[in-house]
Every structure is written in structure tokens, then in C-alpha cells.
Amino acid sequence: xxxxxxxxxxxxxxxxxxxxxxxxxxxxxxxxxxxxxxxxxxxxxxxxxxxxxxxxxxxxxxxxxxxxxxxxxxxxxxxxxxxxxxxxxxxxxxxxxxxxxxxxxxxxxxxxxxxxxxxxxxxxxxxxxxxxxxxxxxxxxxxxxxxxxxxxxxxxxxxxxxxxxxxxxxxxxxxxxxxxxxxxxxxxxxxxxxxxxxxxxxxxxxxxxxxxxxxxxxxxxxxxxxxxxxxxxxxxxxxxxxxxxxxxxxxxxxxxxxxxxxxxxxxxxxxxxxxxxxxxxxxxxxxxxxxxxxxxxxxxxxxxxxxxxxxxxxxxxxxxxxxxxxxxxxxxxxxxxxxxxxxxxxxxxxxxxxxxxxxxxxxxxxxxxxxxxxxxxxxxxxxxxxxxxxxxxxxxxxxxxxxxxxxxxxxxxxxxxxxxxxxxxxxxxxxxxxxxxxxxxxxxxxxxxxxxxxxxxxxxxxxxxxxxxxxxxxxxxxxxxxxxxxxxxxxxxxxxxxxxxxxxxxxxxxxxxxxxxxxxxxxxxxxxxxxxxxxxxxxxxxxxxxxxxxxxxxxxxxxxxxxxxxxxxxxxxxxxxxxxxxxxxxx
Numbered sequence: 008x009x010x011x012x013x014x015x016x017x018x019x020x021x022x023x024x025x026x027x028x029x030x031x032x033x034x035x036x037x038x039x040x041x042x043x044x045x046x047x048x049x050x051x052x053x054x055x056x057x058x059x060x061x062x063x064x065x066x067x068x069x070x071x072x073x074x075x076x077x078x079x080x081x082x083x084x085x086x087x088x089x090x091x092x093x094x095x096x097x098x099x100x101x102x103x104x105x106x107x108x109x110x111x112x113x114x115x116x117x118x119x120x121x122x123x124x125x126x127x128x129x130x131x132x133x134x135x136x137x138x139x140x141x142x143x144x145x146x147x148x149x150x151x152x153x154x155x156x157x158x159x160x161x162x163x164x165x166x167x168x169x170x171x172x173x174x175x176x177x178x179x180x181x182x183x184x185x186x187x188x189x190x191x192x193x194x195x196x197x198x199x200x201x202x203x204x205x206x207x208x209x210x211x212x213x214x215x216x217x218x219x220x221x222x223x224x225x226x227x228x229x230x231x232x233x234x235x236x237x238x239x240x241x242x243x244x245x246x247x248x249x250x251x252x253x254x255x256x257x258x259x260x261x262x263x264x265x266x267x268x269x270x271x272x273x274x275x276x277x278x279x280x281x282x283x284x285x286x287x288x289x290x291x292x293x294x295x296x297x298x299x300x301x302x303x304x305x306x307x308x309x310x311x312x313x314x315x316x317x318x319x320x321x322x323x324x325x326x327x328x329x330x331x332x333x334x335x336x337x338x339x340x341x342x343x344x345x346x347x348x349x350x351x352x353x354x355x356x357x358x359x360x361x362x363x364x365x366x367x368x369x370x371x372x373x374x375x376x377x378x379x380x381x382x383x384x385x386x387x388x389x390x391x392x393x394x395x396x397x398x399x400x401x402x403x404x405x406x407x408x409x410x411x412x413x414x415x416x417x418x419x420x421x422x423x424x425x426x427x428x429x430x431x432x433x434x435x436x437x438x439x440x441x442x443x444x445x446x447x448x449x450x451x452x453x454x455x456x457x458x459x460x461x462x463x464x465x466x467x468x469x470x471x472x473x474x475x476x477x478x479x480x481x482x483x484x485x486x487x488x489x490x491x492x493x494x495x496x497x498x499x500x501x502x503x504x505x506x507x508x509x510x511x512x513x514x515x516x517x518x519x520x521x522x523x524x525x526x527x528x529x530x531x532x533x534x535x536x537x538x539x540x541x542x543x544x545x546x547x548x549x550x551x552x553x554x555x556x557x558x559x560x561x562x563x564x565x566x567x568x569x570x571x572x573x574x575x576x577x578x579x580x581x582x583x584x585x586x587x588x589x590x591x592x593x594x
Contacts, residue, residue, distance in 0.1 A: 012144070013148065014141075014142050014144050015145070016140075016148060019216075019218070020136075020217075020218055020220065021140065021149055021152060023213070023216045023217045023218070024137065024217065025153065025156045026212055026216075027093055027129070027133070027209045027212065027213050027217060028133050028157070028160075030202075030205040030208065030209035031096070031127065031129050031130075032159075032161070033164040033167065033202055033205055034104045034205070036161055036405075037164040037165065037168035037199070037201075037202050038168055038198075038199075039164070039165055039168060039382055039401070040165050040169035040382070040398045040399075040405070041168050041198070041398050042062055042065065042066075043058060043386045044386075045110070045116065045195050046058055046061045046062050046065065046113065046116075048194065049113040049116070054532075057532070058528075059383050059524035059525065059527050059528035060521075060525055060528055061113060062520070062524050063520040063521040063522070063525055064521055065113070065117055065120060066375075066379055066520035067516075067518070067519075068121040068124070069120040069121065069123055070124065070513045070516035070519075071121065071124065071513075071517040072120075072121045072122070072123070072125045073124040073128075073509065073510070073513035073516070073517075074514040074517055075124075075125070075510075076124065076128055077128050077130075077131050077506050077507075077510040077513055078506040078510045079128070080092055080128025080132060081135070081503045081505055081506015081507065082503050083128075084131075084221065084502040084506075085500070085502035085503050088219050089132050089139075089219060089220050090217055090218070092128060092132045093133065093136075093213055093217065094213050094214065094217075095126070096127040096128055096129035097127075097129070097213060098126075098206075099123070099125075099127050100123060100126065100129075101203045101206035101210065102126070103119050103123035103126055103127070104202045104203045104206065105200065105203040106119040106122070107120060107123065107199055108195055108196035108197075108199025108200060108203075109196060128506070128509070130509055131502070131506045131508070131509035132505075134492070134493060134509075135493070135501040135502045135505045136221075137149055137153060137493070138496075138498075139501060140220050142571060142574065143494075143569075143574050146490055146493070146571070147420065147421045147424040147429075147490065148421045150489060151417075151420040151486060152416070154420065154482055154486045155416045155417060157412075158409045158410075158411075158413045159413060160409075161405060161406075161408065161409035162409030162413075163409075164202075165405035165406055165409075166402055167202065168198045168398075168402065169401060169405075170402065171197045172195050172198055172398065173194040174190050175187040175190045175194070176191075176194070221502070357495065359495055359567065360495040360496075360504070362560060362564050364508050366433070366491075366557055366561060366564070367488045367489070367491075367511065368508075368511045368514070368515045369515065369557045369560075370437075370485065370488055371512035371513075371515050371516050372512075372515035372516065372553065373550050373553050373557075374485065375516040375519035375520060376519045376520075376523035376546070376550055379523050379524050380523050380524070380527055380546050380547075384447075384448075384527065385400065385401050385404070387531070389454060389456055391531050391535075392451050392531065392535070392543040393451070393543075394454065394466075394470070395454070404470060404471065407471055408474050411475045411478055411479075412481075412482055415479060415482050416482060416486070420483070420486060423483070428569045429494075429568060430487075430491075430564055430568065430569065432487045433483070433487040433491070433561055434561050434562075436479075436480050436483025436484035436487065437480065437554055437557055438480075438558060439480040439483065440476065440480035440481075440554060441554060442476055443473040444550050444551045444554070445547070445551060447473050447547055448543045448544045448547050450466065450469050450473075451543070453465055453466060491564070491568045492504070493571070494569070494570060494571050494572055494575075497573055498573060523546055526545060526546050527543075530543055530544075530546065531543065
């Protein structure tokens with residue numbers, strides 16, 4: 008990777024965004040320790056071994072809603088801005104989480120989880136915001152902070168869920184009288200009340216601190232860059248060609264003794280002023296598109312006539328002396344950059360985008376299966392080849408993994424990406440999890456049936472060691488692939504591309520819980536009679552096969568994905584221009 012000095016991160020923007028993400032993560036992860044016990048309390052499963060079927064269906068309802076709505080939230084954030092989308096998501100999450108805590112039945116729980124998925128599209132929107140406030144030199148650091156936030160949520164969420172669920176049973180001396188009876192009637196309300204309150208706090212923080220990152224610019228169909236004289240050249244659509252011709256003619260008559268530099272400065276003064284190269288790439292070419300038009304423009308970009316800076320200069324010159332070679336070279340370079348952007352391949356022909364979405368989707372499928380299978384495997388009784396953990400044991404395991412993830416993202420992820428690049432990091436990360444998947448179902452062989460789990464140090468060494476190996480793999484692969492998704496999009500399509508990717512991964516996450524828990528339940532009911540590997544090993548071996556699939560697919564991703572797409576296009580134009588100038592000088 009390049010040793011270019013990293014651009015300083017905009018700390019205020021990053022921290023405000025991460026604070027909003029944190030409360031969302033806590034709300035999403037707090038239910039993992041008690042979800043099996045919640046489903047069990049509804050008495051919908053006739054057999055304890057079949058609880059997994061219902062847990063999977065409950066988890067899938069959220070991702071089904073995300074699949075339906077993530078793309079819409081991406082489009083909404085492109086049109087109305089990132090901040091409104093994020094704030095609506097926080098409010099929606101607060102309401103849905105609270106209603107989930109009141110669930111009197113299984114179908115109420117499914118409905119409220121579905122509502123939570125519809126009202127909250129913050130994951131895709133947050134990734135778009137992070138992509139807009141970073142560049143290729145600092146995006147690994149920024150997204151690693153996002154990973155740290157998810158890890159903190161992975162600690163706090165399970166602790167809240169594991170410690171505060173069923174409080175009247177766990178803390179009878181505190182929750183007694185009418186309060187005790189209330190929480191006995193709603194044993195899973197307290198952790199959801201805390202999560203809902205935190206979402207409200209995130210909303211208030213977002214209102215007063217979070218800054219909008221999406222630049223809405225109207226009447227623009229191009230972008231610019233610094234010229235060689237410190238003036239900023241921008242592409243601008245001419246609203247009235249005849250009026251501009253008259254104005255240009257008047258300008259020429261009044262300034263016929265000016266040099267070429269002043270001509271460019273005049274153009275720059277009348278063009279839209281933009282802070283820097285990165286912000287110019289954020290031009291909204293069609294800000295008043297309908298949803299259908301936006302969808303069409305992404306899948307089949309419109310090819311339309313645009314007025315280039317060189318044409319504008321020629322209109323202004325109107326016969327005056329020609330531009331210098333350096334000025335003409337700059338303008339031609341800009342024309343090439345604009346031409347390449349205006350003629351991007353349709354999304355269904357963009358190999359990198361399709362491959363990265365596939366890597367993201369299958370990876371999300373694998374980790375969603377892990378997130379569902381581990382609590383069920385840990386919860387399952389030892390006689391059915393499970394670990395027989397309590398909700399507190401499950402919460403402690405998740406919290407330990409969260410601490411590890413924070414340390415890993417803080418000290419390891421950014422240097423690894425800087426050294427290896429995104430694609431290699433993804434490849435190595437995908438292989439690291441294989442020992443966990445192969446060895447995890449073997450842990451049951453070391454468990455002592457008549458000894459409490461906290462009295463078995465070998466059991467905890469194996470569980471935590473293998474779990475942390477999985478967590479290391481998840482951090483390397485997941486953060487790398489979400490950066491790669493952002494790097495496939497130009498800034499003006501960042502929201503909708505992240506929305507597409509989020510919808511795709513949500514589809515896989517919708518299927519994963521139901522499939523994985525059903526497969527695991529089947530292995531306990533029927534597979535055990537068949538024997539190895541159709542017993543508790545089956546689901547873990549299935550995930551291993553999928554790991555090899557994404558490892559193989561990663562070899563087909565182009566190396567240009569290691570940097571942002573706008574930067575990759577810029578580099579390509581500069582290389583072609585340099586080559587052409589070199590060939591011209593040789594001639």
C-alpha cells in the first residue's frame with residue numbers, strides 16, 4: 008500500500024456519528040443473551056430442541072424488513088440528507104425496542120422486530136456518512152473506529168440484556184412489591200427500556216451535534232479541480248446558452264488585454280465555489296430525481312450532453328489568444344475525468360461492485376449464522392450436545408469478545424490494512440476463523456456434567472480462545488468489506504449503493520437465522536441418529552464451506568478497490584495523461 012501521509016480525521020464528525028451508532032448497536036445486541044429464554048417463555052415450542060426454529064424466525068423478521076427498506080433509506084439519504092435519515096432511524100428504534108420489551112406473545116415479538124427493521128436504516132446511512140468525511144488515506148482508521156463502536160456495543164448490549172433480563176427473579180430484594188410484579192409480568196422489558204432511553208439520548212445528540220455530510224448542490228453536472236495558478240476550475244451547466252454568449256462576448260471586449268490566468272480566474276469567480284477536490288466530487292448531478300428515476304440512473308446511467316470547461320473557455324475567448332499548454336493540459340485532464348464519470352458502466356456490469364456485494368452478502372450470512380447458532384449451542388442442554396450455559400455465561404462470553412475487538416481495532420486493524428490492503432486483509436481474515444468452526448463442536452467432549460461451568464477453567468479457555476479467533480476474523484473481514492463497498496461508489500451515489508449492499512446483506516441475514524437454527528435443531532433431533540458429521544458438527548462445517556467460497560471469490564476483485572472510486576478514476580486519468588504527454592514529447 009501507499010505510504011502517503013494520512014489526512015487528519017474530522018474528529019467531531021466522526022465522534023458524533025459513532026455515538027449515534029453506539030446506541031443503535033446496543034439496542035440490536037442486547038437481546039442475544041435472553042432471546043432463547045424469551046421464546047421459551049412464550050410456550051410456542053412443543054420440544055426444547057425445537058426452540059431454534061422459532062428463534063430463527065424471530066431474528067429473520069428484522070432482516071426481512073431491512074431487506075425491504077435499506078435501499079429506500081439509501082435513496083432517501085441521497086435526496087434529503089444523511090442527518091434526517093439517521094435521526095428518524097434513532098426515533099424508530101427507540102419506539103420499536105420499547106414495544107419489543109412489552110411482548111406478551113411470540114407474534115407480537117415478531118411484529119415489533121419487523122417494525123424495528125422498517126424504521127431504522129442507520130447502518131447503510133452511517134457507512135455513507137463515514138465514506139463522505141474520509142479519503143483513501145484515513146478511511147481504514149475511521150472505519151476501525153466504527154468497528155470499535157460496534158465492539159463496545161457488543162460488550163454493553165449483551166451485558167444489559169444478560170444482567171437486566173428477568174430482574175424480579177435475579178434481584179428479588181430490589182424488585183419487590185408492585186415493581187417486582189410488574190417486571191415479573193414483563194421479564195424482558197427492563198433491558199429494552201434502557202436501550203430505548205439510550206436511543207432517545209442518541210437522537211438528541213444527533214439533533215444538536217451531528218453535522219450533515221451530504222452536500223446538496225443544484226444545477227450542477229460536473230466537477231472541478233485546482234488549476235496550476237491556485238484558481239479553482241469547476242464544470243457548470245449553462246442555463247441559457249445565448250445569454251452566456253452575450254456575456255462572454257462582453258467580457259472579452261472589456262478584458263482583451265488580460266492574460267490567460269485572469270481569464271481562468273474570471274471563470275472561477277462565476278463558477279460554483281467548492282472547498283476542495285473531495286467535496287467537488289460530491290456534486291449532485293440530478294437532485295430532483297424521483298425514486299424511480301434514481302433507480303434507473305444507478306442501474307443504467309444517463310448519457311447526456313454536458314458543457315465542459317474547455318467549451319466554456321472557448322466561448323469566452325471568442326477569438327482571443329489560445330490557452331497555454333499547461334492550462335490546456337489541465338482542462339483536457341478535467342474533461343477526461345468528467346467523461347469517465349459520465350460514462351460509468353451500469354451497475355449490473357460493474358464487476359467490482361457485484362463481487363464486493365457478493366462477498367459482503369455471504370460474509371453477512373456466515374456471521375449471522377454464527378450470531379444465532381452460538382447462543383443456541385451454548386444454551387442447549389449437555390445431553391443434546393450443547394454447552395448448557397446460562398444467560399449470564401453467554402453475556403460474559405460476548406462481553407469478553409467485545410473487549411478483544413476494541414483492542415484489536417485500536418491497535419491492529421489500521422496497520423494491517425496499511426500493509427496489506429483491503430483485499431489481502433479480507434482473504435487472511437476469512438481463513439483465520441476455520442480453526443474455530445472445526446473445533447468448536449468438539450468442546451462438549453471436555454465438559455464435566457456434574458460441575459458448574461465457572462468451575463471448569465479448561466472449558467472457558469477453549470470457549471474464549473476459539474470465540475476470540477472468530478472475533479479476529481470478523482473484525483478483519485467485516486470492516487474491510489464495508490470499506491470496499493464504499494469504494495465502489497462515486498460520492499453522489501454513495502447512499503444508494505450502500506443501500507443496495509445493505510439490502511443484499513439483509514436478505515442473507517434474513518435467511519441465515521431461520522436456516523441455521525433450523526439446521527441446528529434438525530441435527531439435534533434427527534441428525535444425531537445419523538451420527539457424525541450430521542450431528543452438532545453439521546452447522547459449523549456448513550459455515551466452513553461458505554468461508555472457502557468467499558475466500559475463492561476474493562481473488563477476482565480488482566486491486567482498484569483498495570482506494571475510493573473517485574480517487575481511482577483520478578489516478579487513471581493522470582496516468583493516461585502522463586503517458587500521452589510522454590509519448591508526445593518523444594515524437
